[in-house]
Amino acid sequence: MNDLPLLDLVIFTPLVGAILVGFIPKDRVEVLRLATLAVTLVTFVLSVGVLLQFDAGAEQQFQLGSSLQWIPEWGIGYITGIDGVSLWMVMLTTFLMPLGVLASWSITKRAKAYFIFFLALETGLLGVFAALDMFLFYLFWEASLVPMYFLIGMWGYGRRIYAAMKFFLFTLVGSLLMLVSIVYLYFAASGAPTFDYQELLGTQLSLDVQRLLFLGFFASFAVKVPLVPLHTWLPDAHTEAPTAGSVLLAGVLLKLGAYGLIRFAIPLFPDAARDLAPIIIGLSIVGIIYGALVATMQKDLKRLIAYSSVAHLGFVTLGIFVGSIQGMSGGILQMVNHGLTSGALFMLVGALYDRRHTRLIADFGGLATAVPILSGVFLVVALGSLGLPGLNGFVGEFLILLGTFFTYRWWVVPAAFGVVLAAIYLLWAYQRVFHGDVTHEENRLLPDLNVRELAMLAPILALIVFIGLYPKPFLERIEPSAQRIVDTFNRTSVAPEGASVAGGRR
């Protein structure tokens, strides 16, 4: 075994980097962004080390972490560790971050603060995925909110302040309710009060209490996912955020909610999760259809992609809550897929915006002749997003639909309809933007993707194709962990049957 705490290094490298970036003079924009790029690349290389050390067949649930005393008076420890779910979330984050820096090349105003917030955000996100102490988790969860608030509010577009405020407050209300649940759970722990996630897993609670605590967690995660009707912050935040901000919002921040459901809400309160699953599945289906329909009607490309996220994340929560291993694995894989495709789509729209300073579909048309490479890349990513077999989206959505078929047979019909709608809104948008005659003269001479933009899109494209053709390396690491969670979900009541009757069930 290697004694180097690689995972913790991955978490804190960006923070150290942020402090170092703080010493660079603020007018040296070139140096600032190269330094930030270097930090994110180092983090990515370290995380590849984590990936290589990760043992898919390990006995224990969590690996590669560390466990330190922190505040013993309140049973708080610094406990980290990853399983197959968090592994890919960590990888997704470290993978998208350098690309996000590349997408931030046009940021020259107040660049220093921008890159500091950017790196601080990375530590927050990685910490959320690796924390195994509820207090530590909450700390990272909330702390990641602040840099994102500033990224949207300071470098966003038109209604950035409104969007940033809405983003912060929506998330905060949810988080605070989760905090109440966490503290309640702390005192309900079977042994001495503790925030240690693994010790809390076996806590015996009556169904009524479970339901309330689950709702506390759900309030936080459902806002983040987002599930309809709590999604209204998302189109604003995604649309007004700077390109890299949108990439990270869609690519990583939305995964926080789904990840929280998988890691915390379901294993801690399996009875409540099973009890409330039909409602959540219903909301997911509504999200799939509603998000797709609204996306179809959007005039702004960024808003379109934002609503498509609502639809795609609906698939994820559907997969998570149907209670079959295919659904769960598909949901987790789809989180990665969505991170890649929506990230790439936001980058492409950002590239278009940099050229034309507009995101309205009506301002484009016939771009395929002017920017053939850009339009080709856009097409591949869009096809990946809508689930064309052979590309990544298909694998995830297929598994989710398959998993749904085993347990909630008829729900597959509207869900599959959502896939069709995805094809409609994406291809229709593609057609209006890239096909036909050039409708605006200024579009005729647009420059095509440059080397930097290709460099940030190529890795994503490679992964989109790779996952589509050969998802095995991903799935074989996801499945053991997914199986564990599905088992918890399907296990009949943790408490003896008598107790749950006394707890008020039926």
Place this chain on the structure above:
Amino acid sequence: MNFTPPNVELGGIAPEIALSITALLILVVHAFVGDRAKNVYLPLMATVGLGASIALCVVVWGQTDLQLAGMVALDGFATFIKIALATFGLLTVWLARDYLTREGVEESEFYALVLFAVTGMMLMAGAADLMMMFLALETFSLALYVLVGYRRRSLAGQEASMKYFLLGSFSSAFFLLGVALTYGATGTTNLYERGGAAGVEGVFGFLASAPSQETGMMVIAAGFLIVGLGFKVAAVPFHMWTPDAYQGAPSPVTGFMAASSKVAAFAAVLRLLESALIQLRWDWRPLVIGVAVVTMLVGSVVAVVQEDLKRMLAYSSIAHAGFIFTGVIAANDRGVSGSLFYLATYGLTVVGAFAILAVLAGREERRTRLVDHKGLFYENPLLAAALTLFLLSLAGVPITSGFVGKFVVFGAAIEAGYEWVVVIGVLTSAIATFFYLRVMVVMYMQEPDEARPPLRPGPLALGVIGLTALATLVFGLFWSPLIQLAEKATFYF
């Protein structure tokens, strides 16, 4: 004839003695030194005096005793509070030096008044007799009335002082009535008087042994005492003086009031409710819950519409009184240690916040409105970052001490089974966050204001800001030592 001298032990009031002597010395010395030397010697003397009182507190840390004929309790609780008070006093003195120089105000009495106020507050923390508590209350209140109106030429300052004085007198009257009723009910004003069958007499002993039908009068007395102290902690509905007094007072004094007088008044609340009247907890709890809920709601909601930063922080300080009350409601060990932790860290944060406001407001504090600070981040990123840290701490965002404070008091209330109060608490703190975010919007997301004169913070003011910012971060991340101390800060009974 045999004369036995009374056994006088002074450990319990040694810090207060040190402060009073220093304050008197300051008053004497200022008559003999020139204006320029005053600027150096007087703050230095105050620093030495406060430092000495902290040292004397540290020496008696861990001792438990009842001294001066049972008037003063020497226990971990009192010592913890005294150290916090002296620290706030120290920060205020440093801050005031730069402030007074800038404003060109006669400064000699200022330091003496701050020291007298701290003396009174310390006595409050250790008071084991209601009369003692009342005297302490009056001592620090009188000093504060003067300090609030210290900018004599400012109309707002005079109004603030007057309002604070009038309403403060009311509150003293309520408190005194509570004391009288206590005497009527129990035959004593002392909380823990020694002797008697159970080893302890006084109010505590009375309640421990009296049958429940005899405690009715004491419940009413407790109500009056809570009302009197409620004024001082700025709890709704006794908060009316707060916004005006906070706005009119010189910023360093506002910070001092927000931190110290809250700590001192809560020290009295905690000693009364959690120690002397703990047997009556089922009677006072509904009242305190009501006050806590209303205080959190009003403080947070009204803060949202404020346009003046000092007024906003005044309402935020009201809301914080409500949050601390949730720890009081819990009436368990975590509640007491959590409240102490909250008070200490809130004090540091709020002193830092007002230190920044004192710098930002400029000469004669003309620029205290929110719109005066557009784009502050672009002119003075470090000040803006520090203010952001304090605001995030007040909002209760993690990695700041404010989050931990809320966490521990809410945790205590959840342990005691008052989840619904906590749910109200977190929702109101989400409301309050809106205002803190508005300040950040103005500082970071709006274009800089061209007309703003350049800021010239003095070195001491910067030092205070740096120290408090550091404390806000350190106690937000590594709060284990402080919560340990707070847990050891137990009552005499």
